Amino acid sequence: MWKAYYTPVSLEEVLSLLAEYGHRARIIAGGTDLLLELERGQRPGVEILIDITRIPNLDAITIGPDGRLHLGPLVTHNQVVASLLCRERAFPLARACWEVGSPQIRNRGTVAGNLITASPANDTIVPLWAMDATVTLQSARGRRTLSFEEFYQGVRRTAMAPDEMLVDIALEPLKPNERGTFLKLGLRRFQAISVVSVAAVVALEGDRVARARIALGAVAPTIVRAREAEAFLQGQRLTEDVIERAGELAQAAARPIDDIRGPAWYRAEMVRVLTMRALRQLREGTERMGFPERPVLLWRRPDGQPRPWLSIPPELITWNGRVRHLAEGPEPIVTTVNGRRYVVHGASDKTLLRMLREDLRLVGTKEGCAEGECGACTVILDGMAVMSCLVPAPRAHGAEIVTVEGVAAGESLHPLQAAFIRQGAVQCGYCTPGFIMSGVVLLDEVPQPTPEEIRQAFAGNLCRCTGYYSIIRAVEEAAGGRGSTFRKEPETR
CATH class of the missing domain: 3.30.465.10 (Uridine Diphospho-n-acetylenolpyruvylglucosamine Reductase; domain 3)
Structure with a gap:
């Protein structure tokens, strides 16, 4: 979808790239509109993406x-x-x-x-x-x-x-x-x-x-x-x-x-x-009615503070003081997925969803709509739940990602996964990985969520089979007496 993807680390570098490439370049931050426009051919001539998310x-x-x-x-x-x-x-x-x-x-x-x-x-x-x-x-x-x-x-x-x-x-x-x-x-x-x-x-x-x-x-x-x-x-x-x-x-x-x-x-x-x-x-004076006092954000940080934009480690800066990923270039995407370090070649012009499925063979993350509508592709990127179909793969460079394959602790299912089974919250199963990922982050953020908070968390996840009631019950069950998510506590004897 693009020929080159730059990740500058200063505003001056961004302005220099814009001056150099002009109409051929677009800045990308969230990308929730731009990636769809590129996919649909609505941005003809755009070949260069400039990712500003690593600038402090x-x-x-x-x-x-x-x-x-x-x-x-x-x-x-x-x-x-x-x-x-x-x-x-x-x-x-x-x-x-x-x-x-x-x-x-x-x-x-x-x-x-x-x-x-x-x-x-x-x-x-x-x-x-x-x-x-x-x-x-x-x-x-x-x-x-x-x-x-x-x-x-x-x-x-x-x-x-x-x-x-x-x-x-x-x-x-x-x-x-x-x-x-x-x-x-x-x-x-x-x-x-x-x-x-x-x-x-x-x-x-x-x-x-x-x-x-x-x-x-x-x-x-x-x-x-x-x-x-x-x-x-x-x-x-x-x-x-x-x-x-x-x-x-x-x-x-x-x-x-x-x-x-x-x-x-x-x-x-x-x-x-x-x-x-x-x-x-x-x-x-009723304008604030219905606005939640504790909005569900799907951030893993329970203190309610956003995780700061993470800088790229200096050793991963590949070209002229900035990161450059060419669609057909030699620069790999170096990322950590489910605690394992990967070096990925040939994925620089893909979405994160396609890199996970096609290059890393982590097919638990599903492609439902590829437009950010269904939530089946939800993963955790640097501590936040995101739609991986709307994230460029080069954004994974130097990042930490968790997919549904990384939720269980060895042979032991995550409490939410086990609750999904007991509550019959899985039918066709296609949407289930996205629900699991949203639910896991919710329980990190709000250990005892109300039904309304559960609904807020699942606002971006669609299911055609269950009617959602069994899914909500599964989250409520998992919220009772669950342990720490993702982080294994050291064993004591």
């Missing part, structure tokens, strides 16, 4: 000297969800990130990547637009900061030049007198593209609106602000009559189309309904 300090979430909230280009959706700062000061964004895909997708997908893809249905663009966000782009030529109105130029079109990298996202954090929320309508609860989405932020002075910001997603070529509704709300009390009128004005701002997810008339009506629903929540 690009995943920071901070309040800057300017008082704005800043997100680095490697901040993932799950990092936003886990961030107390984002949940308190940027709740619309946190809620939107929680609505993205599944835990495995949120562990890899970045907010910056979601913005650059520039689909009007992308969830995080909507709250960021409502929170007056800007993006900073950098190239070897210099830096520039753009508003969202300047950055977005149409469906999947931005103002970013081929030699530029998005290096910062900045937004106005919620002030003490402000409330905000994000609502999304999809065709299913998880893994759903928006039919309509709405982000609303209101500043209140007493019981009157001092300022309102309303952004609408999936109803125009780009995200749109409902300017007339915002102006109407200023100085008003959020009575039912006022909310109904604001909903009508927001509806008038939408320019929806008919497509496979819904007709234009339905989208327009849902804009009105969701705008009214959001304003009622903000009036009543």
Whole structure:
């Protein structure tokens, strides 16, 4: 799918590569959109991938000297969800990130990547637009900061030049007198593209609106602000009559189309309904209802902190101070899978899923959809559950991976595997490895999960046979009296 894959270790190297290759190159971080576009031939001419995930300090979430909230280009959706700062000061964004895909997708997908893809249905663009966000782009030529109105130029079109990298996202954090929320309508609860989405932020002075910001997603070529509704709300009390009128004005701002997810008339009506629903929540202070206090992230670290982006050991840097993997080149992928070191040749242009199955013969990891929809290919990459069909194989260089073959301890099944057998949670078995991997990470993260937390963990895993009830029971059984996962404790005598 690509001819060369670079893993630079500094921002300067990234900008140098972009200047050298221009239109032929694309930056990859999560890759949850880009890999599918390459697979489908939607990025003609792209031959070079530049992986920025080994550059330190690009995943920071901070309040800057300017008082704005800043997100680095490697901040993932799950990092936003886990961030107390984002949940308190940027709740619309946190809620939107929680609505993205599944835990495995949120562990890899970045907010910056979601913005650059520039689909009007992308969830995080909507709250960021409502929170007056800007993006900073950098190239070897210099830096520039753009508003969202300047950055977005149409469906999947931005103002970013081929030699530029998005290096910062900045937004106005919620002030003490402000409330905000994000609502999304999809065709299913998880893994759903928006039919309509709405982000609303209101500043209140007493019981009157001092300022309102309303952004609408999936109803125009780009995200749109409902300017007339915002102006109407200023100085008003959020009575039912006022909310109904604001909903009508927001509806008038939408320019929806008919497509496979819904007709234009339905989208327009849902804009009105969701705008009214959001304003009622903000009036009543109920916008955080349904948002979990302890979101399931599928990270193996029980302390609730993300595992830092891991640097590549110096001995594995293969070319000119950076890592280079050519599709037909001699550079091997050196990785650790299930505690064993592998040196893999000829897999540099594959996905991690295909490398595991074709080159390492670890066929327990299944290919169901190859699009990040089913979860059958779930593995643990550097401590996080991911969809291996959406990870480039060269990302495994210097990484640690666990597959379903590495879950058992010798001849002894993992407690979750044994519980799957006892509960009859296995039928055709094709999806089972993905469920096992998600469940194992869940039990590391939350040793005694609630049924709702189990459902959250399995949001990215599909099963056509069991109806899920026996799978949930198996996790509940394994949670009782289980030992430490993955790590063997030293024997005592």
